[in-house]
Amino acid sequence: MISLTIPIPKRPTHPTGIWNWLTTIDHKRIGILYGVTAFILFLTGGIEALYMRAQLATPEAEIVSPEVFNQLFTMHGTTMIFLAIMPMGTAFFNYIIPLQIGARDVAFPRLNAFSYWTFLAGAIMLKSSWFLGGAPNAGWFGYAPITGVPYNPGHGIDFWILSLQILGIASLAAAFNFVVTIINMRAPGMSLMRMPLFTWMTFVTSLLLILAFPVITVALIELMFDRFYGANFFVPAAGASPLLWQHLFWIFGHPEVYILILPAMGIISEIIPTFSKKPLFGYPVVVLSGVVIAFMGWMVWSHHMFTVGLGPVANSVFALTTMAIAVPTGVKIFSWMGTMWRGSIHFSTAMLFSVGFVALFIIGGLSGVMHSSAASDAQQQDTYFIVAHLHYVLFGGSIMALLAAVYYWFPKITGRLMSESIGKINFWLTFIAMNLTFFPMHFTGLDGMPRRIYTYGTEMGWDLWNAVASMGAFLLAASILVFMHNVVRSYRKGEISGSDPWDGRTLEWSISSPPPEYNFAEIPVVETRDPFWAQKRDSVATARVGGGSGEGEHDIHMPQPSYWPLVVSIGLLIGGYGLIYNVAVAVVGGAIALIAVYAWSFEPVNEPEEH
């Protein structure tokens, strides 16, 4: 008989310091890791944007070369989408979802750690391209055939492909985890239609991820075969369809847009009811709208391709489906306004950011409806008008909501309140700077200024609005500095918040801040929507939430830390670099990952207890 006794290093049981963070599988710690890492990457994406705005501030500037400019806009887009907004959303999924559904962790704690480390590996890989011969330069959408070897011989695109593959693995692992967690780990009584909106939107987002990411994975694999092995997927000279990449990319890319915005809508749907002291107006309709947006998100991808000549029938169909998506989106906006209507509104910083989100998202939504009309889009395609639109929905939308989320959940995570006075400065500065930066782009866009140009002549008449936009961008950077100051200051000496500073509605506010490692001493029983709110208002206690003697702390068995998720991710990172530089290294990386996967599979979630 074969004995499989591999000398496995002793499992980390109660590590401290750095090992604690490297081997943790606690969803709260992983959430913090995600948040901090994503914020640092957000800053790098912001610096890339500032370089571009400095270059465009004056006509015919020579701050960066055209080659570097191409790399800047590619890295800015890729970074903000895959390394900033998505993982910041994942940070809150990690920290908040188990708390909102009354669970002690996610369904697969080690897989969760693996998601984080793999995300970090992908981020390192993408960002290191700046120092290894040049960053990718074909836009975040990387249209083939311009990404083919004949037009793009350097390693930049290789870094882009492989880092996106690694990030895809991370995102998929996280999405599987959250789907299972939300379906399977809800507290007793928490039926689907009693779930908090943020949990609902996380669920919908995760389903979108599960179905959309394989499409880009395959497209990237195909591009990889073209680049590494001389295959013909995207080689028009061999008869390949020059539109195939665009279709595959946007079949992924449009659901991706909703992957970026639905978590934001979930956050807003938590904050607005809390600070209006009213339940969310039309809860079932808001849930349904989110689901409908996700579903219809699959039917609109060709609106990114109105000008490639798909013909009037295809253009009309995609124009109509795109316009139709405005309906469920509008429903949500009216629900948020209906929630605020006659509520006793408290304009905390989180609420200000949320209301700011609604206002800015409406502007972005309206310009979106403008270019859903194929005829009108022909005038707007590839101009700064599109840049204005996408920044109103991604900055005005996603980032504003994520900042709101930080102000809202910071007390839960740290036990301290963020400064409201600095917060108000932060909000107004962000709100004004954001409009100063992106609103002028509507004008330059309609005036014909193309996207992705590195400079322009003064005779074009775009000087003024570009100068204003650049000024706004640096002001926006200042507002982010104010935000960072507030976070650091409040973390050190913010006012102690207590467990429920906002008179919250959902289960996370029923436990102490920061929550104990096991979250809930006793798993709550849910009998209504907004269970914690109901419990506080109703002396008959319609919900039995929090508190309770229950089992003592020592009776709760939490899953133990593990080295293996980290090792698998390191293997993937080595494998990624290996595929670019040396196949032998790639094989070593693959072997490390494989061995670690085996060790992981045979490692029990909990070691048998020592007596």
Place this chain on the structure above:
Amino acid sequence: MLEAGADPHGENSEHTTTGLNHRKLLMWAFLGSDCMFFGTLIGTYLVSKGRSLVGPYAVDVFDIPVTSVSTFVLLMSSMSMVLAYAALTRGSLKGFRIWIASTAIMGMTFLSFQVFEFYEFANHEVHFKCSTPISDLTEHERTFIDKCAGQDASHEVEEQHGLTPRTNLFGTTFFVLTGFHGAHVTLGVVWLLSLLFYSFRGGVTAKRNLDVDLAALYWHFVDVVWIVIFTVVYLFGVFPGF
């Protein structure tokens, strides 16, 4: 005592909201994702179909009887997978080992056929008699018709003209699609063999059968994907009218 996260053995399902085991749900979610993976590969194949500028094409290289045999073997392996799981839940560890080993062997047989097929395609020879009526020649063979110039009718044209991922769009899309399916089968075989070894260490028993259940789900899925590939790529590729 409520266990946080997945329970240590993955077998207790009473603590989950739906009663379904976490890992089983994960497997279904993964298979849904994998559907999109193969859907995109097959979509690429279909979009690129008929766009190759040079041969050989599907009709030149495919040998339907041979691939039918390997397809049959793969489908039968699904049956033996069912029998392996059934034997295990019945409590027959011996039956389980026999059936899971035969599933793995049939998987390896399928892979051998695939390696053989890839090798044959890569070394494909154009071979026809100059007396053959031109309407009976494939489009690819006709491009070699000038080799008959000045030869008598009994002359046979023999040209080495292999199909690789670089040759044409058909080669690219065919090899990557079927190659990724083969990679899935390979992973499945490794998984099955791991379970076989694991059963000798007491890791698989009549009550601890979830690992086998999950492997079976994966294995059946990979088989179903092959049915689609065999139909869409092989049968539609050779028989006119599709």
